[in-house]
Each structure stands twice: as structure tokens, then as C-alpha cells.
Amino acid sequence: MMISIRNLSKNYEEVQALKNISLEVKPKEIFGLIGPDGAGKTTLMRILTSLLLFDEGEVQVMGKSPISDYQFIRNHIGYMPGKFSLYEDLTVEENLSFFANIFGTTIEKSYDLIKDIYQQIEPFKKRKAGALSGGMKQKLALCAALIHYPKILFLDEPTTGVDPxxxxxxxxxxxxxxxxxxxxxxxxxxxxxxxLCDRIALIDKGEILNVDLPENISKAFDKTLYAIQCHEGNYQLIKKLREYTHFDSVFPFGEEVHYTDARATDIESDIKLYLEESGLTSIQIRKTASTIEDVFISLMNKN
Ligand SMILES: Nc1ncnc2c1ncn2[C@@H]1O[C@H](COP(=O)(O)OP(=O)(O)OP(=O)(O)O)[C@@H](O)[C@H]1O
Incomplete structure (x- = not known):
């Protein structure tokens, strides 16, 4: 295993940031840690990269302890934190040479690994990092994290705030x-x-809710899911559905809302009738396949 975590807990004084977490990451996997703000993602990332101590449990990265073998781990991983952390007043080229130097390597030696990314920022190599666009900064940070050919690459929310x-x-x-x-x-x-990941862990309030292949997680939804739309819009629709006697769950999903009902039988026409009687018009209702988001929201509600 590249990463092995057993019963890991971490508190910040009264905040329990990670609660008894266990998971394993296999070699060459793209492993996704999926969760909302404050779920504990950065805390876990910082523990695995040896930047933060934990309270309880066992953690191994490439078979080594991030506490006693932190030097080994730091030499063999790449880490791209959520916030841009390179030197804004150094140029693109200077930043990369700086990180290459720290690891006793050169841009040329890692060129094969980084070339596809580096070629996109190379035209700006004399530009100060602080003057790059968000997307370019991100590519530079990724090159820097890869400059020493790491065995594991840690990416903390690399696409947050990035355009589609x-x-x-x-x-x-x-x-x-x-x-x-x-x-x-x-x-x-x-x-x-x-x-887009090979396997994922869903994390919420410091707890792992599920770890599996993405396709297995989306199939794990155990209720009939309805996609509903109406002329008056999602706000009114959600309000009315919440007031429905048989309401189980509802949340906005793009242009539609996703709804589950406490009854097991086919009840499209009942729901439609109720919504019409509540004053809503042009109601469209159909059964739909569950996505990871549906499963996650359902697990979060139970958590
Ligand atoms: N240094 C700290 N001191 C106190 N509480 C903290 C500290 N760092 C994080 N926390 C709290 O621990 C919990 C987990 O935070 P963490 O940053 O790991 O979550 P996250 O999933 O990365 O979310 P975000 O995307 O908002 O950073 C949150 O409740 C957060 O407020």
C-alpha cells in the first residue's frame, strides 16, 4: 500500500477534525477525497505529508511513519497545497530552479515528467509568479510539486475556484x-x-462515510429518486415538497430538484397532483438514476 491509515483521529482543541479514520491507497491509484468545506480534507492531507501531528491511530506513507520518517516522506512526495505557496516575486523559471535545487535536481532532469505542463507556462518563464493568471499559477505549482519525480503527489483542492x-x-x-x-x-x-478518480472516499465532519469505486458509490443509493421541475422554479418547488406528508429528502440538482419519498410504490402521479393542488404549474416528474452527489447528501443527512 502507498498509504495506510488506521483509526486516525486529530483534534484542534475542542474541534474534532478527524474521527477514527481508516483507509488505504494502492500504488498508481488516483484516489479522491471528496467532501465539503471543513470536512477535514486539509487536515488529513497535512498529516500524510508530515506537516501536522495527529493524536491517535497509525499512519504509514510508502511504509514509513510521517512522524519518525518525515525526511524520507518529504523527499519522495510532491505536495500542492490549496493556497498558492510559491514565491510571487520570483519568476516562473526562478521558482522552478529553486525547488529543483532543494531536491538536488534540475528542470532538465524532470523535463520528461513536467514537459506537457511546463510547455504551457514556458512562454511566461521570465514573468514573476505573482503576475500569472490563476490557471497559470496552478500549473506552475504543479510543476514545482513534480520537480523531484515524487512517488506520491498530494493535491489539496487543486481546482477550487478554477474556471470549468x-x-x-x-x-x-x-x-x-x-x-x-x-x-x-x-x-x-x-x-x-x-x-475522474479510480477510487474515492467521501468525508464529512471528520468522518469517512464510504470508500469505493465511484461507480459503486453512485449505485449505492437505496431509494427511488425523482427529478422534478416546475414553472415557478426550484425555490417554490423545494418549499412545497418539504411540506408534503410523504417527504423524505429534496435538494436542488442543476435545473431540477431531486426528491425521494417515504413511500416505496410508484407515486409520480400522487406527487404531481399534490404539487398542482399547491398551486404549482407545468410540473415535470420522472425517475432518474442516482449520482455520487445523491449518495453523499443522503449519507450526510444520516451522519
Ligand atoms: N488550526 C486550526 N485550529 C482550529 N481548528 C481548525 C484548524 N484547522 C482546521 N480547523 C477545523 O478543523 C475542521 C477541518 O478543517 P480542514 O481545513 O481540515 O477541512 P477541509 O475539508 O480542508 O475544509 P476547507 O476546504 O474549508 O479547508 C474544520 O472544522 C476547521 O474549522
């Missing part, structure tokens, strides 16, 4: 890195990115 096109590009890069024998541990609050 750059997000797609970034995931393409991550998937390409796979071919270089690198294990990737990536955190994200975006459910749609879960499907």
Missing part, C-alpha cells in the same frame, strides 16, 4: 501523470470530479 475549462484541463493533466508511475491523492469539494 481549466478544471477540465487540470484533470486531463492529472490523468496523464498516471502513466508516470505516480500515485495521486487529491481532495475536492466538487462531486462531478469524483468520477
Amino acid at each position: 475549462v481549466s478544471r477540465k484541463e487540470f484533470w486531463h493533466i492529472i490523468q496523464q501523470l498516471h502513466h508516470h508511475d505516480i500515485t495521486i491523492f487529491v481532495s475536492t469539494p466538487y462531486m462531478d470530479e469524483a468520477n
Whole structure:
């Protein structure tokens, strides 16, 4: 195993940031840690990268302890924190040379690994990092994290606040890195990115709710799910559905709302009738397949 975590807990005084977490990451996996703000993703990332101590449990990264073998771990991992952490007043080239130097390597030696990403920022290599666009900064930070050919790459929310096109590009890069024998541990609050990982862990309030292949997680929804729309919009629709006697769960899902009912039988026409009687018009209702987001919201509600 590249990462092995057993019964890990971490508190910040009265805040329990991680509660008895266990999971394993296999070599060459793209492993996604999916959860909302404050779930504990950064805390776990910082423990695994040897930057933060924990209270209880066992943690091994490449078979080593992040406490006693932190030097080994730091030499063999790449870490891209959520916040841009390179030197804004150094140029692109100077930043990369600086990190290459620390690890006793050169940009040339890692060129094969970073070239696809580096070529996109190379035209700006004389520009100060602080003057780069968000997407370019992110690519520079990724090059810096890869400069020493790490065995594991840790990416903490690499696509938060990034525009949809750059997000797609970034995931393409991550998937390409796979071919270089690198294990990737990536955190994200975006459910749609879960499907781009080999395996995922859903995390909420410091607890792991599920670990599995993305396709298995989306299948794990145990209720009939309805996608509903109406002319008056989602706000009114959700309000009315919450007031319905048979209401089980409801949340907005793009243009529609996703709804589950406490009854097991086919009840589309009942729901439609209730909504019409409540004054809503042009109601469209259909059964729909569950996504990871549906499963996550249902698990979060139970948690
Ligand atoms: N240094 C700290 N002192 C006290 N509480 C902290 C500290 N760092 C994090 N926390 C709390 O621990 C919990 C987990 O935070 P963490 O940053 O690990 O979550 P996250 O999933 O990375 O979310 P975000 O995307 O908001 O950073 C949160 O409740 C947070 O407020």
C-alpha cells in the first residue's frame, strides 16, 4: 500500500477534525477525497505529508511513519497545497530552479515528467509568479510539486475556484501523470470530479462515510429518486415538497430538484397532483438514476 491509515483521529482543541479514520491507497491509484468545506480534507492531507501531528491511530506513507520518517516522506512526495505557496516575486523559471535545487535536481532532469505542463507556462518563464493568471499559477505549482519525480503527489483542492475549462484541463493533466508511475491523492469539494478518480472516499465532519469505486458509490443509493421541475422554479418547488406528508429528502440538482419519498410504490402521479393542488404549474416528474452527489447528501443527512 502507498498509504495506510488506521483509526486516525486529530483534534484542534475542542474541534474534532478527524474521527477514527481508516483507509488505504494502492500504488498508481488516483484516489479522491471528496467532501465539503471543513470536512477535514486539509487536515488529513497535512498529516500524510508530515506537516501536522495527529493524536491517535497509525499512519504509514510508502511504509514509513510521517512522524519518525518525515525526511524520507518529504523527499519522495510532491505536495500542492490549496493556497498558492510559491514565491510571487520570483519568476516562473526562478521558482522552478529553486525547488529543483532543494531536491538536488534540475528542470532538465524532470523535463520528461513536467514537459506537457511546463510547455504551457514556458512562454511566461521570465514573468514573476505573482503576475500569472490563476490557471497559470496552478500549473506552475504543479510543476514545482513534480520537480523531484515524487512517488506520491498530494493535491489539496487543486481546482477550487478554477474556471470549468481549466478544471477540465487540470484533470486531463492529472490523468496523464498516471502513466508516470505516480500515485495521486487529491481532495475536492466538487462531486462531478469524483468520477475522474479510480477510487474515492467521501468525508464529512471528520468522518469517512464510504470508500469505493465511484461507480459503486453512485449505485449505492437505496431509494427511488425523482427529478422534478416546475414553472415557478426550484425555490417554490423545494418549499412545497418539504411540506408534503410523504417527504423524505429534496435538494436542488442543476435545473431540477431531486426528491425521494417515504413511500416505496410508484407515486409520480400522487406527487404531481399534490404539487398542482399547491398551486404549482407545468410540473415535470420522472425517475432518474442516482449520482455520487445523491449518495453523499443522503449519507450526510444520516451522519
Ligand atoms: N488550526 C486550526 N485550529 C482550529 N481548528 C481548525 C484548524 N484547522 C482546521 N480547523 C477545523 O478543523 C475542521 C477541518 O478543517 P480542514 O481545513 O481540515 O477541512 P477541509 O475539508 O480542508 O475544509 P476547507 O476546504 O474549508 O479547508 C474544520 O472544522 C476547521 O474549522
